[in-house]
Amino acid sequence: MNSLLGSDSPVAITSALQLPLGDALGMTLLIVAGIIAAVMGVVGLFFLGIYGKLWLQAFMSKADVSAVSLIRMHFTKVNPRVIVQAKVMSAQTGLDISRKLGISTRRLEAHYLAGGNVLNVINAIIAARKAEIPLDFDQAAAIDLAGRDVLDAVRTSVYPKVIECPDPTRSGKTTLSAITKNGIELRVRARVTVRTNLEQLIGGATEDTVIARVGEAIISSIGSADTHFTVLENPDMITRVVLERGLDAQTAFAIVSIDIADIDVGENIGARLQSDQAEADTRVAQANAERRRAEAVADEQQMRAKVVDNRSALVLAEAEVPMAMAEAFRAGRISAD
Template identity: 60%
Template sequence: MEDLWPVVVFALVGIGVLLVIVFLALFARYFKLWIQAFSSRAKIGPFSLVFMSLRKVKPSVIVDTKIMAVQAGLTDIPTQAYEAHYLAGGNVHRVVHALIVAHRARIELDWDTAAAIDLAGRNIISAVETSVDPKVIDCPDPKKSGRPTLDGVAKDGIQLKARARVTVRTNLKQLVGGATEDTIIARVGEGIVSAIGSCESHKEVLANPSVIARNVLARGLDSQTAFSIVSIDIADIDVGDNIGARLRADQADADVRVAQARAEERRAEAVASEQEMLARTQENQAKVVLAEAEIPLAMAEAFSEGSLRAS
């Protein structure tokens, strides 16, 4: 048994030396990254870099993004959050970039919200930029709907063709799960058509197109969407057809056709009644002829019975 101790000690020493060599090799590999993190106060230790590689996390990505965040003043994000987002398949660099833009613009955005938006497949950088610099949407969008205008009819029957430009800002809190740009276009379009229809005269709309914008904004069309509507501006409005007159003309034509059909029905009934009366007249004439034919027979029978005598 005592003879085995030197072998065991030698084996343990060999394993220890091997582990030290492996660690030193890994440390040497990430020594430059550790120096960068240390000099930038990113607070990422050498052991963390080694363990990152064992967890299949690319240390250079974590170090670069955390240095960028720390230099921008975002010091409260733990290294584990970077690693977790990387392992979840997110774009760490994009999230940090968006957080820096939001921080500079003094827009409230935390790591969890930004990471969730990124993992949901939304472009977090574009969303933050739209929060800083509002986006203008054409309503309707000819590329999507194929229609150049929104057509509404005022109460006086005149059709109005309108185009609007909607200025929106991203609502970061509702970006995950919120309705998209297409919903905003649909709601604004519906609101404009409804606002035109509620006006007593088309002249009222032409004289003050902002009446439409005020009515649409009062509806709160941006609820449960990923955007907040900043303003709605009527870019163009034209007079279309006199829908009311056309509908009245169509109704008049329909009434004429109905009256003609009823008159034709009454004429047909009159003709049928006349034919029925003629048939009854002929039937009665036939009965008279039959009755007249029975008179000589009755007279002959009376003569034969002696009840009728010649005077």
């Protein structure tokens, strides 16, 4: 049959062309697949060289950080070392790192992208757990994003902080000045021991408010004392009155104690005020006397002027007497007989 058709027949030519076209398409697909595999291999080796150690660290620590998460952090501009370190610390200290309810990789990435300090938050949660202080990730992250140092807040909750009242670094004053009812000035310096109130840390008043409230209460309690001897004999009366007022309401701190560090007797403000008042009264009396003297001099000058006027009138009247007598003589009302 082939001999009858010949080698140059259309059927022979079509059969001869089908095999080379199939082989070329297969070779093209193999080349494309090889290129894609090579590119993926290069990319894989690239990320393996960069994040392989981090992934191995997370895997050995059971921190649940996948390779896909590390690659995603690369493109979302998240520092993977910070996230891995935070997850490792959380896992090693027994914190919940489950993906649904725990400290997951996604939540750490979100807090990092929001501008938070991830490691500071994790350290605060670990410290709070060791001290048996209730603090979850959401609360710690909110405190951190609010601009407060959450780790320092936890430490202050464990180890109370002492605040000077007044604080020389803030007001430039070293003592509070208060006056008792008998007019004696007392200069007081107090120390306020506070503990951080984590529940009111967001939106609560700061140390400046606590210092201002305590200072006002100390001055008020000293001002209600009858004499300065009462305060000097019982300095604890000040602290009792101050603590009963609940000055830590709506603040980020809870006042543990208020201690009077020093009391000095100052000036006798009452006597000085009385002296100043007496001097002022003297000046007022002198001014009134000077006014009355000036009025008396003015009255004297007026009387002298009136005397001069009366004398002038008298002279005028005396000058008219001769003229009247002459007129009477001429009229015959007066005769020489």
